[in-house]
Amino acid sequence: MVADEIRVVTRSGDDPTVVWTGHSDGRYTVQLPPEQRAAPGTTVTLVPRPGQEQWVSARTVRELATLYGSMLPITVRVGDDTVTADLPPWERSAGETPLQRRARLAAYCEEAFGFLPFDTVELAAPEGGVRAIAFVLPAPANPAVRVTHRVYLKQMLLSEGVEGLLPPWAFFVRCVADTTELRPTASREALYDDSLLEQVRESLGDGLRGWLARLGARDPRRLREFLAVHHLGVKALAVHDDEMLRLVHQWWPFETNTGSLTLAEFHDRYGVIRYSPSVDEFRQVAAVAAAQRIPVVNGGYVYEAELIARLPDAVAATAIEVLAPGDLTLRLDRLAPADEEAVRPFVVLAQRVLDRQGVQVVVRTFDPPSLPALYLLDGDTALQGDLRRARDDADELWASLLGAFTAENDTRPQLVFNHRNPLARQAMSTGDDELATLAVEGLFTQALLLSRQPLTPAATAAFNQSFLGLLTRAMGQPR
Numbered sequence: 223m224v225a226d227e228i229r230v231v232t233r234s235g236d237d238p239t240v241v242w243t244g245h246s247d248g249r250y251t252v253q254l255p256p257e258q259r260a261a262p263g264t265t266v267t268l269v270p271r272p273g274q275e276q277w278v279s280a281r282t283v284r285e286l287a288t289l290y291g292s293m294l295p296i297t298v299r300v301g302d303d304t305v306t307a308d309l310p311p312w313e314r315s316a317g318e319t320p321l322q323r324r325a326r327l328a329a330y331c332e333e334a335f336g337f338l339p340f341d342t343v344e345l346a347a348p349e350g351g352v353r354a355i356a357f358v359l360p361a362p363a364n365p366a367v368r369v370t371h372r373v374y375l376k377q378m379l380l381s382e383g384v385e386g387l388l389p390p391w392a393f394f395v396r397c398v399a400d401t402t403e404l405r406p407t408a409s410r411e412a413l414y415d416d417s418l419l420e421q422v423r424e425s426l427g428d429g430l431r432g433w434l435a436r437l438g439a440r441d442p443r444r445l446r447e448f449l450a451v452h453h454l455g456v457k458a459l460a461v462h463d464d465e466m467l468r469l470v471h472q473w474w475p476f477e478t479n480t481g482s483l484t485l486a487e488f489h490d491r492y493g494v495i496r497y498s499p500s501v502d503e504f505r506q507v508a509a510v511a512a513a514q515r516i517p518v519v520n521g522g523y524v525y526e527a528e529l530i531a532r533l534p535d536a537v538a539a540t541a542i543e544v545l546a547p548g549d550l551t552l553r554l555d556r557l558a559p560a561d562e563e564a565v566r567p568f569v570v571l572a573q574r575v576l577d578r579q580g581v582q583v584v585v586r587t588f589d590p591p592s593l594p595a596l597y598l599l600d601g602d603t604a605l606q607g608d609l610r611r612a613r614d615d616a617d618e619l620w621a622s623l624l625g626a627f628t629a630e631n632d633t634r635p636q637l638v639f640n641h642r643n644p645l646a647r648q649a650m651s652t653g654d655d656e657l658a659t660l661a662v663e664g665l666f667t668q669a670l671l672l673s674r675q676p677l678t679p680a681a682t683a684a685f686n687q688s689f690l691g692l693l694t695r696a697m698g699q700p701r
Contacts, residue, residue, distance in 0.1 A: 224277040225268040231255075232264040246271070290379040293400070310377065311398055312344075312353040331357040334372060335396045340448065343395070343433045347425035350418055351402030354426060356388075356395040362451055363393045365458070371397040373413065375404070381411050386419065389427040391459040394452040397426075431465055438469050449474055457525040464536040470529060471537055477520040479508040485533065488519060494541040497521040497530050502599075506547045506673045510596055513589035514553060518545055547598035548636065554586035557641055565641070568650040572639070572662045579666065579680055582634045585650070587641045594646040597669035599635035637666055657695065663688035 230242040239258045244250040259265075270278050280301060288305040291298045298306045309315055311330045314323065327342045339357035346353055363369075369392070370383040377400055387397060404422065405414040413419055434456065437445045449456060453474060460466035475482040489495050498504035501522030511518045521527035534540045557565065565585050572583040581597075588596075639646045649661035667685035670677060677685065 224270050224274040226271040227269040229267040229269070230264065231259065231267075233259040233262050235262055293374055293377045293379070295377055310374075310400065311355045312400055327355060327357075330398075331396075334398065337361075340451065341433075341437075341444075343430060345397070345399075345426045345429040347422040349425065350404050350422035352399055352404070352422050352426070354387075354397050354399035356392075356397045356426075356430065358448070358452075359394050359396065360451070363455070365393045365454060367393070369393045369396070371399060374398075374400040375406055376400075376402055380406055380413070384412055386413065386415060387423065387426065388430070389423055389459075391455055392427060392430055394455045395430065431459070431463065434469060435465060438473060442473065445469075445473055454524060457529060461525055461528050461532070467529060467532060467536040471533060476526065477504075477523075479504075479512040479518045479520075485519070485530070488517070489540060492517045494543055495519055495530060495533065496543045496545045497527065498545055498547075499527040502674065503547050506596075506598055507545060507550050509590070510554075510588060510593065511545070511550060516545070516550075516553060550598060551584060551586065551636055551638060554588040554638065557585060557587060561641065565650045568658060571655060571658055572637075575659050575662045576637060576666060579678075579684065580634055581666065582636045584636050584638045585641055586638050588638075589642070591640070591642040591644075593640055593672075594643040594649075595640060595665040595669040596638040597635065597666075597673045597675065598638060599673070599675065637669060639665070656691075660688045660691040660695070664692060 226246045228244045230244075231239060232242075233239040238254055241253045241255050242250060243253075268278055276282060284300040284303060284305065287298055287300050292305055292307045293310045294306055296306070297304060309326075311327055318326070324342065328338055331337065331339045331342070335357060337357075337360060340360045341358045343356040343358065344354075345356055368385060369388070369390075370385055371387045372382045373380045373384040373387060387399060388395065401413075401422075404419055405416065406412070407414055434445070434448075437448065456466060457470060457474070460470045471485045473484060475484055476488070478488060483491070485495060496517060497519035498507060499521050501520060504518065504520040504522055508518060508520070519530065521530050530542055533542060556562070562585075569583055569585060576583055639650070641647060641650075645661075646665065649658055649665065652658050652661070663684040667677065667681055667688065670681055
């Protein structure tokens, strides 16, 4: 790369000195010179090509020798300077205390990676001759960013940017490792991704799992601190790993409509883990479910619904149940037969008004009494609604294709009027169809906003009509 000519003068034991001379065009010669080396050893001389002299300057050679050779088990000097380290990070000193070792590794991490680690984890993979130290990041890591590690091959630096040494879920650590068996690529900038590297990756991942399990057993406070920073990586692992799922079950707090609780605490307290699989569905049902004394877990954050669904496989005697918004209607109190008959004309009118919104009207009695109407839309219903609208707007070919994915049953979101709410009861009994229509449109749009649903053009038109109509009625002006 930097020389047109390389001369190697070497002597082994009592054998004669040999001179090998190589040229950049591929030619080489081997000679037995008349003058012998005074002692066994080897001297390599690079003759730099014009314009490349900076690569063999004393400063550059010292920097490169320090970078690539500082961990070698032999002493390396550049001039009078020794560039090899006293002790590689993966080695132990006979008289070193655990506290001294932690301090030495923390100092190495700060120098090599630029951060003070949350913790250090010693890892090994004997099948690949790998000894490694994993440094846990003290701040959240982005799982989309490439994770690279510093890898040495027989204690000479291979690369500072090796990918794939650890499993993809271990994006919360940076690693320094030495290997004697893994193969480098031809460019010597990465590791050859073969079955041996896959075994090493699994072994190192097992070591990280073991560290997390030990942390939970020995220092729960420290584990909570770790999870507060790196919960995303642990949850990603727990999706496929029962041991990590049990750790999440025991220690990671989930959002619920009764406060922040771990799944273990929630199950112990309520007997069944009832959850909403999306944040939007949880927000729709949380307050009303709490008022009906129905505890619900928010499973809408990354990986959490998958973790809850897998929980019975990892934790014995765990009961789970999905609570979709449509299911909540079945848990609300039905009206007495007399009340049901009294509100029937209102239900017919409200259904006629809201048919253009694609909404089914239901009347129930539920808490809190301050809530006049509740809008319920689950993920499947939303998908079917989108498919129907796309089908209706498409040409004949696309309409037939979309029709194949559209459910035959008429699944629609529900607007549940609360018979316990004074305003809703007043709208049901007003006897004025025009005023009742304005009230239905107003309560519908309010329920949409409370459930954090976007206002469609039709819903916006209904809101404007209701607002202006009610304002006109309130001011006593003719329409």
